[in-house]
Amino acid sequence: MASELYTQIKNGVKEAMRSKNKERLSTLRLIQAEFKRIEVDERIELDDARILVVLDKMCKQRRDSINQFKDAGRDDLAEQEQKEVAVITEFLPAALSEDEIDTIVTEAIAESGAASPQDMGKVMALVKPKVQGRGDMGLVSKLVKSKLS
Known part of the structure; x- marks a missing residue:
């Protein structure tokens, strides 16, 4: 049985095809291709938790690319990556706000x-x-470090 997120993305592909939205369709197909690659490589079926990890990683990769493209003066490529991030983040x-992340970190420190x-x-x-998928793990890491030092 496919996960709920997987189904949403599949339906998004169908909708993008119907509306002839090529950019959105292209990004959704990239997402599906990444899911397939992982499923084939690891011989597993992705669940929602793992899908969130994959989508989060895809966003991070694109944000890194955006910074590199902007540094190189390639605003056209940065804009394309930004559009992909927008589609991925829909799913x-x-x-979480910084305050919510701070609360989660504080509770985890107390619990552990x-x-x-x-x-x-x-x-x-x-x-x-x-x-995962709801906040920047780099920020989380910095928060944990600062609270533990």
């Missing part, structure tokens, strides 16, 4: 009993499932 849950930077792994293990 991610609503983003972490006291020093060496305990960062324990804290991140508790935080990651709650924040």
Whole structure:
């Protein structure tokens, strides 16, 4: 049985085909291709949790590309990547605010009993499932470091 997100993306492809929205269709097909690649390579069927990880990674890759394209003066390519990010983020849950992330990190530190930077792994293990796809993991990492030092 396909996951709910997988089905939403599949339906998005059909809708983009009907409306002849080539840019959206192209991005949705990129997403589907990445899902297929993972399923074939790892011989698994993706669930919603793993799909969120994949979509989050795709967004991060595109944001990195946007920065590199802007630095190189290729605004046309940066704009294309930005459009792809917009389509991908439609399937991610609503983003968490910095205050919400701070609360999650504080709770995880208390729950894990972490006291020093060496305990960062324990804290991140508790935080990651709650924040995945909903917040910048780089920001989370900085927050955890600052609270543990």
